[in-house]
Amino acid sequence: MASLAPTTDPSEDPTPAELLAGRHNLKHHAMDGLMLDGVPLARIADVVGTPTWVYSAETLRHRYRTLTAALKDAGLEAQPHYAVKANDHLAILATFAREGAGADVVSEGELRRALKAGIPASHIVYSGVGKSARELRLALHEDIGQINVESAEELAMLSAIAAGMGRIARIALRVNPDVEAGGHEKISTGRATDKFGIAFDAAAALYAHANTLPGIRTVGVATHIGSQILDLAPYRDAYLRIADLVRTIRAQGFRVETVDCGGGLGIPYRGEAAPSPAGLAGAIAGAFHNLDVRIALEPGRWLVGPAGVLLASVVLAKQTPTTRFVVLDAAMNDLVRPAMYDAWHGIVPVAATDAVAATSPCDVVGPVCESGDTFARSRALPALAPGALVALLDAGAYGAVMSSSYNARPRAAEVMVDGETWTVIRARQTHEDLWAHEVVPIP
Numbered sequence: 528m529a530s531l532a533p534t535t536d537p538s539e540d541p542t543p544a545e546l547l548a549g550r551h552n553l554k555h556h557a558m559d560g561l562m563l564d565g566v567p568l569a570r571i572a573d574v575v576g577t578p579t580w581v582y583s584a585e586t587l588r589h590r591y592r593t594l595t596a597a598l599k600d601a602g603l604e605a606q607p608h609y610a611v612k613a614n615d616h617l618a619i620l621a622t623f624a625r626e627g628a629g630a631d632v633v634s635e636g637e638l639r640r641a642l643k644a645g646i647p648a649s650h651i652v653y654s655g656v657g658k659s660a661r662e663l664r665l666a667l668h669e670d671i672g673q674i675n676v677e678s679a680e681e682l683a684m685l686s687a688i689a690a691g692m693g694r695i696a697r698i699a700l701r702v703n704p705d706v707e708a709g710g711h712e713k714i715s716t717g718r719a720t721d722k723f724g725i726a727f728d729a730a731a732a733l734y735a736h737a738n739t740l741p742g743i744r745t746v747g748v749a750t751h752i753g754s755q756i757l758d759l760a761p762y763r764d765a766y767l768r769i770a771d772l773v774r775t776i777r778a779q780g781f782r783v784e785t786v787d788c789g790g791g792l793g794i795p796y797r798g799e800a801a802p803s804p805a806g807l808a809g810a811i812a813g814a815f816h817n818l819d820v821r822i823a824l825e826p827g828r829w830l831v832g833p834a835g836v837l838l839a840s841v842v843l844a845k846q847t848p849t850t851r852f853v854v855l856d857a858a859m860n861d862l863v864r865p866a867m868y869d870a871w872h873g874i875v876p877v878a879a880t881d882a883v884a885a886t887s888p889c890d891v892v893g894p895v896c897e898s899g900d901t902f903a904r905s906r907a908l909p910a911l912a913p914g915a916l917v918a919l920l921d922a923g924a925y926g927a928v929m930s931s932s933y934n935a936r937p938r939a940a941e942v943m944v945d946g947e948t949w950t951v952i953r954a955r956q957t958h959e960d961l962w963a964h965e966v967v968p969i970p
């Protein structure tokens with residue numbers, strides 16, 4: 528069922544005007560239509576075509592600064608490491624690098640991207656449940672700031688590799704605090720049954736064991752309980768447990784210099800009440816303020832989600848006996864979140880006249896040959912003629928990075944807006960690109 532319908536009550540959907548009221552980077556201009564900062568989205572569509580991802584550099588900077596200010600105001604010495612997996616484009620990474628962000632990476636590819644974008648190795652943390660020997664060697668070779676170890680088995684492997692290379696791995700143990708959090712079953716990571724992290728009750732002993740191993744220096748503990756978290760309670764629970772663990776480890780005579788508080792802060796896709804960075808900073812300070820630890824964070828979605836839209840065109844409007852369909856040129860291969868997580872994304876017409884026209888319910892779908900290729904059901908939208916533009920909101924995180932070329936659909940272009948200027952930061956893939964590395968054996 529998960530692939531069939533974002534199941535929400537359409538009567539409670541925010542209107543386009545309500546959606547825009549909560550998003551200061553987007554506004555309708557009477558002549559130019561929907562603007563992202565100083566740039567009309569229609570102009571980008573004219574030049575680059577659709578579907579196209581469009582990101583606001585100002586929003587990225589504003590959100591990063593809002594987060595760091597909240598941490599500072601809470602009296603925390605804290606370093607955000609942007610979770611690269613949310614959006615790994617070099618231009619996004621470079622924007623955060625200039626703001627002083629570090630990076631949280633989960634693969635060789637993300638590590639290489641973070642370095643390429645100018646994030647210093649000392650500000651890179653490597654997370655993930657299955658780092659290969661090759662990836663660990665690269666992390667040690669680059670002397671990155673910290674490796675978050677997720678199991679006793681990985682600890683043994685890392686020790687052997689580091690000792691063999693004559694390197695010292697600075698590690699934190701990623702601990703599973705066994706709390707329930709996250710906006711969806713598939714993105715909850717902090718329960719005892721999830722694949723992530725070290726069981727809470729085993730962590731102190733493993734920390735002590737790590738201190739006996741060659742090539743290992745323990746610097747702290749880490750946790751990450753899930754994604755799209757809209758409630759501070761699981762954070763508070765997890766951080767209080769982790770603070771207890773810090774005390775237990777110190778009572779055993781070991782140093783704990785840093786606590787990595789993970790990511791997961793949710794955003795209001797559908798106007799939900801969402802916690803602020805100040806709320807998160809309060810939860811962190813509440814648990815750790817008197818423990819004299821450096822705090823690290825791994826936010827992804829919160830930083831980039833609201834900074835991006837997916838710009839799409841209407842291919843056709845189709846009426847069946849039961850349903851009005853609006854078929855877009857964007858599809859689940861571009862933005863998979865509705866199909867994969869039942870996610871709700873705001874959909875706003877770009878033309879100013881469409882924005883104020885009378886609406887009726889429709890299903891907004893893509894052209895891919897799957898019923899799951901549905902962006903919205905029973906969504907109130909005006910009549911949209913072929914060629915009309917729409918923006919799918921909050922598409923900056925887990926959008927382009929999760930796209931594929933299913934149905935032999937080239938990857939969409941990407942654009943970054945900065946004030947009144949804009950740059951194509953990734954050209955639309957061509958069909959030749961798609962088959963460039965394919966070989967047909969000669970019979």
Ligand SMILES: *Cc1c(COP(=O)(O)O)cnc(C)c1O
Nearest residue numbers: 610654754790791825826827828
């Ligand atoms: C995915 C992930 C994050 C980022 O999560 P968001 O919900 O995007 O903030 C941070 N840390 C780890 C270990 C992750 O796997």
